[in-house]
Amino acid sequence: MIYSTLGYYSLIFGLVISLPLFFFSTKNFKNQYPLDFKIIIFSFIQLILVIISFLGLILSFVYSDFSNETVFNNSHTTKPLFYKITGTWGNHEGSLLLWLLVLTLFIFIFLIKSEGLLKKYRILTLLFQQIIIIGFFVFLIKSSNPFNYLIPAPKEGLGLNPILQDPALAIHPPILYLGYVGSSIIFSSVLAATTLNYISNTWATHIKKWVLLSWVFLTLGILLGSIWAYYELGWGGFWFWDPVENVSLMPWLALTTLLHCILVLEKRYQLKSWVIILSISTFALSMCGTFLVRSGILNSIHTFANDPERGLYILTFLFILILISLLIFFIFHKEDKHKFNSFFLFSKETAIVINNWFMMYFLAVVLIGTVYPIFLEVISSENISVGPPFYNKLIIPFLIPFLIFMAIGPQLRWIKTRLEKKLNLILLFVISLLVSFFIIRNLDINFLINTVLIGSALYLFFITIRDFILKKNINISQNIAHFGFSLFILSILFNNFFSSEVITNLKVGEKFNNDRYEIFFKDLKKFEKKNYVSFVGKFSIKENNKESNMEPELRIYNQPNIITSEADIKTSFLSDKFITINTVNNKEYFNVRYQVKPFMIWIWLSVLLISLGGVISLFKKYYEK
Template identity: 40%
Template structure:
C-alpha cells in the first residue's frame, strides 16, 4: 500500500507540474493576477506530493519491503539502518526521485520566499520550473518507476553495491544534486527574462542568491565526492579526470563565472546578454551531467542506468531544454538593452577576464570529456582522454586567472588604477617570493615549477588579506578604528576574502600532494617494516570479524617515528557474500594537514599481504580549501543586502531598480 501511495503521489505531482507549466503563462498573457498566482500554490502543492513520494520510498527501504523491485535490487534486511536510508538514492530510480524532489524544493522556496518578485516574473519563473519538472516526472513514471512491484516477492534482497555502503553516500549525492538542480532557478530566471524581454540590475540581484546557494552546495558536493573516492576506492588519488567527475566540474566552472558576471550586472547594469547566456549554459551543463551519469553511456560507480530507452529519453529532455532555451536566446537577445560601459582596466574588466578563463577552462573539460564519446559513436573507435591532456590544457588556464584574482577587488568600478592596485599588493608579492625561495632551499625532488605554484597560491591568499586590510585601513588608522571598520564591513566582502583564500589553500594542497607524495607498494609478512615519509610502519598480522552483512579482514600496523610509537592503523578488506564483491577500507592517520594512508591488496599463499602505503603531505588542504570557499559563499549569502534582494516594485509594473553601490 505504501508503494501505491508513493506512486500515486508522484502522478499527482506530475498533474500539478502540468498546471504550473501552463496556467501562469496564460495568466501573464491575460494580465490575470489570479491565474498567475496559481504558480505559487501549485509549486507548494507539488513539493508536498513529491516529498510524500520520496518519503514513501524511504519507508519501503527502512522496512525492507522486497516486494518492490527497487528495494529488492538495492537493499538487504541485515544492512545497517544508515545504509538502508542512503540506499534510497544509491540507485538509478531513487536518485532520479531525489533529483525531482530537490527540483520541487527549489520551486517551493521561490514560491514561498519570492514575494518581492514582480508577479509576472514569478509566474514565468515557476512555469519554467514546471516545464523541467514535467519532463523528469514523465521520465521517472515511464522509464524509471521506483515503485514497481514484483509478482512473487523474494524473502531477501540483493543488497546495495558495496562501494556505496559508506557514510559518504549520505552526503555526496544530495549535496551534488542541490548544486545541479539549484542552477535550474537561474535557468528559469533567464528564460523568464527572455520571454518578457526585460532584464536589469534588479534581475541580477534577484537571481544571485539562488545561484550562490547552488554554487555552495555544488562546491561541497564535489569536495565530498573527491574525499569519498580518496578514502573509499583505495587508490590513494583524489581526482582522476573521470567523465563523471568532469560532469560535476563543468557546471561548477560555469556557475562560478555566472556568479561573477551577475555581480557586474548588479553593480554596473552591464554584461546582460552574457549573464543570461551563462545562466542557460550552467543549467544545461547540469542536465548534461545528469545525462552522462544516468543514461548508461558511461561505466562508473556513479552510472546506474543500463536501459537504452532511458538514455534516449534523457537525451530528448537535454535537446528540448538546451535547444529550446538557446533558440529563445538567439531570438530575444538582440532586444535586450546593453548596460553601462567600462574601461578594460577596471573591476568589471577583471571580472570579464575571470569569465574568459573560467569558460575557456570549462570548454576544455567539455571537449576532453565528450570527444571520446562522440568519436566512438561516429567511428566505433575507443580512445581515452585522461590526466595528461587535462593537466596540459586545463592547468595553464588557471595560472593567469589566479594572478588576476587578487587584483579584481582592488580595482575601482568603471575605471581602475592598475599601478595603484599593484602597489597595494606589494605585501602579497613579497610573501610569494619568500615562499618560493624557502621551498627551493628546503625541498628536494619534484617539479621545478612546484615552488612557483605554491608561491602563486601564497600570492592569492595574501592578496585576499590585502583587500581586507585596504577596506579597514589597517596600519593607516588606529587599531580600534580598523576593528570598527572591519565589524562594519558587509558580509559579502568577508565572503569574497574567504572564497579567494580558499582557492589558494586548495592549490597548496594539490601541489604538495602531487609533488612530494611518497609511496611504498609491496607484499608484507608479519613483523615486516615499511619506511615512508619518515615514518616506520610494522605489520603485526590480520584478524577476521563477521559483521551484519559482510566479513572483514583487518590488518594491524604500528606506526612509529624516530623509534617512538605514535599510532596504530587498521586497514581492512570487506567481503559481501550477497553481492559476491569486496571493498578496501583504507586506514588514515592525520598529522597536521598531512596523512599516512594504507590500503590492502590480496593475500598470497605464503601468508603475506599486498599493501599500498602513502605519505601525502598537506593533502587535507585540498578539501579544506573548498570548505573555506563554501564558507565564504555562506557569509555572502548571509549579507542582508543579498538576502533581502531587490525592493518590491510598485504595482505599475517591473521597474528598473538600481542597487546601492
C-alpha cells in the first residue's frame, strides 16, 4: 500500500517538475548565458522521481501487494521472486512506466554528454524530449495508472502468463525499450537541429553515438525475443513474421539505414534531408510499434491491453508528434546548394545510397505487410492474413543484389575511386558461386535462385574474411558487422535446407523408427513445483548408432491455469536437437515432435557479432577513412 502511494505521488511530482524545466529552459534559451545548471538539476530530480515511482511498483510486486490493481492482475504469491520483479514490466502499465524511466534517463545523459555543443540546440532538444515525456506522464496518470487501488484488497493475484515467465523474456522488454527510447533522443535532437539549422558534420558525429547505442540495444532486444520464441513457443521456429515481431523489426531497419547514411553526412556533408526524414521515421515507427502492440488493433501473441481508449491516446499523441515534426521539417529545413557536388558513381557514398535504397524497400515490405490487413479490414471489412510466404517472396530475391553490394561497397573510397583489384573481386565471386553450386547440387530445392543466393552470401563471407586479413584493424567494426550478417544469412539458409523433423504420437514404452532416427519413449515422471506441476518425459534417441537422452517437459501452471510445453534442446556447434511433447486429447498418447536443426547457434552468434560491430564502433574515437 505504502509503496503504491509513494509511486503514485512521485509520478505526479515528476510531471510537475516539467513546469520549472520549461520555465528555465525558455528563459535560458533567450539569454546569453551558458546552459543554466538548474536545468540539469531539475532533469535529474525528474529522473529520480520516476525511479522512485518505478521502485514503488517493483516493491509492490515483490511484497505481493494485491491492493494494487496491476499487481493483482499480473502476480501471484507462489511466483518466484525473480518473476515477481520482472513481472513489473511484463504488463501494459509497468512497461509504460519503464518507457518513461528510460525517456528521463536518456535525456539526462544527453544533457551531460552534449557539453561543448550549441547551447540552444541542447535546450531545444530537451524541450522536444519534454513534450514526449509529458505525453507519457499524462498517459500513465490518466488512463494506464499502474497504482490503481483495489478495495478491499484481494487475498491472491491472478498470476503472470506462464509463457512470459522466462529469463530471456524477462530482460527482453527493458533492452528493447532502451533501443526504442534511444530513437526518441535522435528524434528530439534532429528536430532541434533542423529548427536551428544546426545539421552539420559535428552534429552528425555527436548523434551517431546515440544512433549506434539505440541500434545495439534494439538488435539485442530483438535477438532475445527470438531466442525466447525459439525455445518457449515449442515448435522450433525463431521468427514468424508475426505483426508484433515486425513492429520491432521496422525501427531496426530504419535505424540501420540511418546508421549508414549518417556516415555520409559526417564525411561528405550530404543527404541532409534524408537523415532528417529517417530520424523522424525511426521514432515514429517505434511509437507506432507501441501503438500497434498496446492498442490491441492487432491479433497477436502478446497484445496485452485491449482498451480502445488507451489505443486512441497513443494514436493521437503519435500523430501530433509526427505532425509537429513534419511542420518543422517543411518550415525550417532548407536544402542548401551543395558546395561540392561531387557524387561519383564509384564511391562509398553511392554504395551507401544503394544500401539505403534496399533497406527502404525491405522496410516498405514489412510495413505494408503488417498494416495492410488493418487497412483492408477497415475499408472493405475483408480479413486476410499476411504470413511468411509473402515476406519470403518479396524479400529473398532482393537479398541477392543487396548482399553483393554489401560486399563491394566497403571496397570503395569516399568521393571517387576506381575499383581496386577488380579481377580479384570477380574471381572471389566465381569461387563463391562454385562452392554454392556444390552445396546445392544434391539438395531437392529450387536450384537456380538458391545457388545464387548462397553464392552471394558466401561472397560477402569471403570478402569480409579477406578484409580481416588484408586491412587488419581498419574499419574493423563495420567488417565485423558485415561478416556477422553474411554468417546470419548463411546459417538461416542452411538451417532451412538441412532441418529434419519427426512428428509422431507415442505412449510410454513405445518406439518410433525411421531410416534415420529411433525415438524411444522410456518413462514419464511427475514433479510438484512451487507454482506448477511438471511432467517430464524421458526419451532416448538413436541416430547413427549414437544415443542421446532428452527430457521434454509439460507444465501445468496453477495461476493462471495454463499448460505449457517446455522443449528440451541439446545445442552443439553444428546442430540443435529439439524435442517437445504435447497432450493428445483424452488419450494416454503424447504428441512427440523431434527436430534436428543445423547451425541454430550460429544464427544467435551471428546476430551477436553484428551488434558487437556496433559496440566497437561506439567506443571508437573516430571513424577511419
